Amino acid sequence: MPLTATAVRQALPKAKAYKLSDSHGLFLLVNPKGAKYWRYKYRYGGKEKTLALGVFPEVSLKDARVAHQEARAKLDKGLDPGQERRIEKLTRNLAAADSFESVALEWFDKIMPDKSESYRVRTRRILEKDLFPVIGQRPVGAIKPPEMLAALRRIEARGANDIAHRAKQTAGQVFRYAVATGRAERDPSADLKGALAPRNKKHHAAITDPAAVGRLMVAIDGFAGTPIVKTALQLSALLFQRPGEIRAMEWAEINWEQARWEIPPEKMKMRTPHVVPLCRQALELLEELHLLTGRGRYVFPSARGASRCISENTVRIALRTMGYDKETMTAHGFRAMARTILDEVLGCRVDWIEHQLAHAVKDANGRAYNRTAHLEGRAQMMQQWADYLDQLRVQEEAGNVVNIRKA
Structure with missing residues (x-):
């Protein structure tokens, strides 16, 4: 029954x-x-x-x-x-083992360890916030272009066009890894070229007027923060390297004998070693700071512990403290400031400037310059730049900034 x-x-x-x-x-x-x-x-x-x-x-x-x-x-x-x-x-x-999320995490663990901390954090955030909730559980080999586009459209819908493009790039890297490891046959993001709204144009605010630069140098000279942060501001102006490279500067990278800052390739955006000639003013600042932080690894250690460097927001916050908002000057803006004035005011060779900015520069035969190319000339240029900044500061303090333009 x-x-x-x-x-x-x-x-x-x-x-x-x-x-x-x-x-x-x-x-x-x-x-x-x-x-x-x-x-x-x-x-x-x-x-x-x-x-x-x-x-x-x-x-x-x-x-x-x-x-x-x-x-x-x-x-x-x-x-x-x-x-x-x-x-x-x-x-x-x-x-589940071949889901987009599992493959992405495997890719992240294998590929990301040698990337910068900020890049790893940004990439992980895109995966966890924007991609995993939508396509994370889908078999990576079954995801088609329309499904990938729908995930990116959700990001665009909140007005984050830049992040949508970055998410597409990140997803493409995961798909190509899946193809290489036999979990997918192709990268569906490759079919989405032109399907996203254009990136939001973003320019790093920078001061390029000599008189305003003089006022900035006076403000930095009078900065009332810690010696570590003040020196980071001063070297940002003198050396005009990327903010991430400045804050992660290590004492082991300083070649005192040859007056150089030698940055290893793993720290560089272009993944090639870079040499920064140190002017007299930069050397004096480093020698003074060495008394304070020279026993540790980083030139600019974090206040939270010497095992890490200052955060990416330190110089930005210092600029805000001095009264410079994000529409006037940024940490990245020191690069544009130097690029513009070295070319338009001091008349320096553009290829030397670009090389010193660690941009890709090629010779007449299309070959990339090595890291020591034109090093003597670049060293002279860096000293000329530092002396000019000093001149602008002194003239601003005296109330008499003069524009010295190239002939």
């Missing part, structure tokens, strides 16, 4: 496990502790087998009968329901 919902609900445990049969091999197994398990007993290949169909009350009598009928239908087709269950579970596990 078939079971009823009441009989299932009222079945009490006994000293030994017992069965309550329904029909066609479906039964309820009640164990001595009171747990109730749905089971289907069947024969396949001449052997008696049992298939688990769930636990009561999570799986009701009605649900158990539906699962039982599905298993019987497979048996009628000559399939072993138990084996089919194992295949389905394996398929799900393989799909």
